[in-house]
Amino acid sequence: MAIDLTGRTAIVTGAASGIGRSVAVRLAAAGASVVIADRTPLPWHGGPSTEHLVTAAGGTAEFMACDLAVTSSVEAMFARAEARWGHVDIVVNNAAVSTGTSLTDTDDADWNHVLAVNVTGVFTLCRAAVRHMLDRPPRGEVRGRIVNITSQHGMVAAPEDIAYGVSKAAVAQLTRQIAVEYAAQGIVCNAVAPGKIETGPSARAEDPRWHEYWTSRTPWPRLGRPEDVAGAVLFLASDEASYITGVNLMVDGGWMAG
Structure with a gap:
């Protein structure tokens, strides 16, 4: 059965390129x-913009x-989406x-920038989304869904990428926190952890x-593609x-199983 998201609004960050672009097109x-x-x-x-595609x-x-390193930019983007469609169902x-x-x-500047985008930006958008979803009646059992992109790393x-690895571990924990704290209110929060994706x-x-x-770490006989991640997110x-809820789904060609 084909998945039908008709009538729902989704926000996808980093959707101009790479994995985010594929996710936006698929949704x-x-x-x-x-x-x-x-x-x-x-x-x-x-190439053409994702909006054009x-x-x-x-x-x-x-x-x-939206600049995820700036809290006011994240909140303004969410408010604009809410005003445009009246509801946000998927983040x-x-x-x-x-x-x-x-x-x-x-150095300090690089560390702080990675955490501002990869952790604080995710926290800010999740907070805005959960506040919005709590005010909406559920569709069946669910008020809204959040999918965070983490990483096997x-x-x-x-x-040789310490700030990135630490930030993705933090997002995995943020996913679990939201899933547990808001399950009773019908908010679903999961994550997808890609392996090496060729973007x-x-x-x-x-x-x-x-x-x-x-390639040595990936048992599957190819590296990942953005569409592999988009299918899991969908x-x-x-x-x-x-x-x-609270799952960190690996889309890694078997990397973490080895």
């Missing part, structure tokens, strides 16, 4: 009206500028940054040392995911 294809929350509307790797396919989407916290540095090479050490060219993607590391954002 819109299922019928959701999608807020594309990002700093800029165009993908960093080039969705609307050209007959879906509904609107880009809304996907995908946007994240990293420094690619070890402990001794990470929030469960095992993130090589386009980068310094690490073009370095043979990193490619060997990723499931958790839908009514098909019943009696599931």
Whole structure:
């Protein structure tokens, strides 16, 4: 049975590029009206905007500028989405940054920026979403759904990327906290933990040392694609995911099973 999100509104952060772009397109294809929350509307790797992709396919989407490192920007974006559609049913916290540095090479500014975007930004949007959802009548058993994007590197050490790894571990705990504290009120909160997902060219993607590391850790005979993560998010954002909350679902090709 195809998943139907008709009549629901979803916010996806970091939706201009990469995993967030794929998630936004997938949710819109299922019928959701999608807020594309990002700093800029165009993908960093080039090509048409996510809003264009969705609307050209007959879906509904609107880009809304948002800087997750600034609490007022996150709250203003949520308020705009609420005013535009009257309700927010699904929130996907995908946007994240990293420094690619070890402990001794990470300065205060970089550390603080990663935590501001990857942890505080997620906290702020979750808080706004839960406050909004608590004021709404439930659809069946559920008032709203939150899906946070974590990482396998929030469960095992993130090589040469300490701030990123610590931030993703924090988001996994935030997911559990929200799931437990608001289950009785019908708010569902889960996470998806991708393994290595190929999202386009980068310094690490073009370095043979990193490619060997990723492939050696991944039992599946390929690395991940953004669509792999989008499928898991779509499931958790839908009514098909019943009696599931507080889960950190791994989409990693078997990385964490090895």
